[in-house]
Amino acid sequence: MSAIAGNWIVHREVGDGELGATARRLTASLAHRGRQRQPLVRPGAGLALAAVSACEVQSCIAVSPDERYVVVTGGAAASSGRHAPAQVIARRLADSGALDVLRDVADAVSVAIWDGHEKTLTLSRDRMGQCDLYYTCTAFGLVFASELKTLSHECMGGGEVDPQAVSQLLRYGYIPAPRTAYRGIYKLPAGTLRVFHAAEVRDWHRSAAAAGPFTAHWSLKTLVETRRCTSAAPSLAASVDAVLDRLQAAIGRARGPGTACLLSGGVDSSLVTALLQQQSAAAVETITVGFDEPGHDESAWAAEVAGHLRTRNTRLVMNDASALRLVETAPRVFCEPYADSSAIPTLLAAEAAGTSCRTLLTGDGGDELFFGHGSYVKAMRNHRLVRRVPAAVRRALGAHAARNPERARLGGVAALVSEAASGSLAETYLMRVSRWRDPSRALKAASEAPRHFLESSLHPACRHPAELLLFLDQTHELSEGLMTKCDRAFGAFGVQARSPFLDADVLSLAWDMPFEHKLRPGETKAVLKRALERYLPEHHVRRPKKGFGAPVARWLQGPLRDWADDLLDPVAIRNRGILDEAVVAGLWKSFLDGNRKYHTHLWPVLMFLAWDREWNAAAPGTQAFHARTYAA
Template identity: 40%
Template structure:
């Protein structure tokens, strides 16, 4: 566990002490990501300060310096192919035998440059790199997006950090809320990269890096265009295109054998950790397979953890218990009720410091707290659905796309043009839903219907114009393979990094828990893409190859069963223990005064929901998550939070200055 932050001044009116104080304040906001140690390094002549925090002992303190003194690195995350990197560098006499991940990266960067180094790395990370000689700042993020990285401008200064709350600590931060981003939140449950809730603040996309020189830094956010100014060292679209294009005939048994080897290697690399490693266990295919492979690689019982609900429709804890018993793990189970959820609600805006509305965030946060008490590192099954055809919505989208392909073109075009009227009602089924499906032009449109919370979010957000995403941009979509490949690619680009991985990173880090996802190992990803759909979806059985592999570890009755998913019973919560909280946030006069939402639209849905007429809880939860965030981070709350930075700087003794300056 770790976090990073930094500031690059556009003006020369701060002395070095104040520069470092700002960086310390920014990293202090991330102390939950690393309370063991924090340090700041500054380049006063350049007006730049880097800060870093970490949770565990071991390895060199950061920000870390290259042997030649040219580079200064802050790394949040871990490398899982460090052994191969070490052997490659050791053959060149570039690195010591006991080098930590940061030292390995610095040696590699000094030898090969950042882009070539990133292409060799397999891990979960975000980093900042300062080139002292050329005065270039680099930011980079791992291929899948396991670790977050925000950046942008505050008062003319360039700022960056692992989480948005850190940027709020800069005294010049005054970025306005972007209504276009709210519309994305209402549609997807999250705000996808490169967008953020604030104008002028961005999220670095997975597999990308940003190179910033002094001129670009001083130009500010008005001149910055993420699509043009960031570069990719690993393009998911290109790699999946290559994998699909080179597919060969592969027998099921041979494919299962190859997958087992790759997953064993991925699990082993992630179990190699300085602290105890446990596993989330829902009882589903993905988490069961990861837990099984962990248990197969150790003689002692693996710690597994499951969350249940007092609502049987959302509870799978019985299955998790049976899987744990069959594998021989040491199992911990916890059941969540509405009262416990209510107690957790106040923490959500602080944990997800950007509005986030996947309702499973509540049980995920509770689960993370429980796991962190015993296992500081935990494995997850994230990625299995998106790589191996696991979502039931895939089947519905493919079915609807097949139906649409048989309809006359003029009828489909007419339905598409007229589909905007009363679009939200289509979410509820019936003739309106059928008409909306008829308007889909490609399978991507059919799948967008499946993943959209609000079908027309701009109608509810004042002044919003919904930005284009991969769903609406054919140039960014996969144009090879079958329809199943194309919709899985959409999820890999959108929901996986921006939804699922954001959820587990923030929940885990808030509790002192680092999570690792072996199914998202680079080799596993590219192998999954090389498999034909018939090995993933066979005679109605989803994740077919994963289940055939799991048969080697578990009896069939624990594998082939219905799936509930890890959703929370939000509807019953909002009608019960959370009703008073929701009513206060959705108060009509409050909505009108704040000016973000059309109060008439939102109050109409709330009234229908309470009256039992419609199932609007998914729509309302997105609005509520923004309202809760605004209550904490709105202008009034923000100004009081920033006031501390206007206070005189505390005295700093010589020893602390030395530690900050040199990072030891």
């Protein structure tokens, strides 16, 4: 994925030399994204811009024919020339407003638009959140970037950690927009834009609307509620044909020289690999990651799939040494706390991909679009059972579970009691995906951030109740979690990660399709499995999948024990003042005493502490460096 950054200095006059130095500094902060780099300045406006890409960076920058607009795009690099998103947007802005133009942009790109007449800067994030875009105001003006680390540098150190953002990390494993780990630094929500005026930037610190308002240029909720309804539902075979046609087209748009596939051996990545190989005369490169623990390792199975599809497969096996190395690397790569354990094997794959390819196709989104997660089925089953429990009994069970909500993670009676207190399908599912059931208990002085997951006013009217689970995962776990993981991990090694399942045409088809083609009796993701049967034998298609999660519990007992002990030092935690050292120490002791399932709680705590040490312990030195830079 290409990346962008900008600094709009509005509080004072700025010379050409300083502006050029700012543009070069922004470019350097994103240098890992690729060798193609271009700083750009608008001296009269006090604007410094930067674009960095593994492909053709010229495709990421465009000026409108009348020179009124400058457009910079980050994300999936499109073909160079007149059809690249930046060029298309720049041409259309002469006749339409930014909102109308951005409504039609289906590419996975973040966008910055400078309007030289109105003296405004418009920032926009793509529909499904594949391209993060952060922003804040400094003592000099507005700064934005594809990565949080750039803002941390420009702000002379990251700033004050937001405890409510930490509560979201403990619950979800990621921090959803518009919050970030720092107070005063925000991330655009997916499918939104924001227009900044110079006066607003100058009054930023007195404004109560620093985190908004956002304007939606696209809405998944609207797509769900306005999808096409045909008088006669298509057959399952017709849906299979449609999926294959749309995926083939999406892969054709995404592929380029040096395109490879991340192959897990599961349905989604196998189908993407099969279709890419079908379009390629030579053997496609595939990358497979496994573990040296049989209970988590699927690399041998993936290698069989690669052999059947005749790809050129690289099989990587993560051992204890590589686990420790990559865990220590993760905070620098992600530059914001991120606690999905699959990030560690993803980094191993990204490292290998960086030596051999520029674009990597993944199967991300297949589960969330086509009902592939087993947790969906369990949530539906449990919710049906809970509805039979009288409301008064549910309230009593809820009060009992609230005394020690985290114990439910250990299973048994505690888990049954906790889920029996659920009041809705969304709440039942939230319990299944939450790391911490009550993250505020782990914080010194902060309540949990609002759980938009449960706000029914944000939910669409669905044809089938289970579709709500798909909507929730697409707007939360996929947009704010998995896409950030892929963007950071692969971007760190100059590789574009693209998911054909999130192509606009595939997304629309998934929601137009009858739900019964996704979930059939005893079978999830039915339409994709039928599609894959055209390329692989049935026994390769229908088998239990272990997922891409790392063996965290074993790691914390073995190769990561010393690393975790060091981070969990009670004195250091107490002195930092964010987490409750007694709660954390009690959880660590319980884990070491045999309650291994508490690794789900410990991992986000450790990821936060590792990130905090990496980015905030050195903040004074960072501040001094940038103070000198600005003074110069």
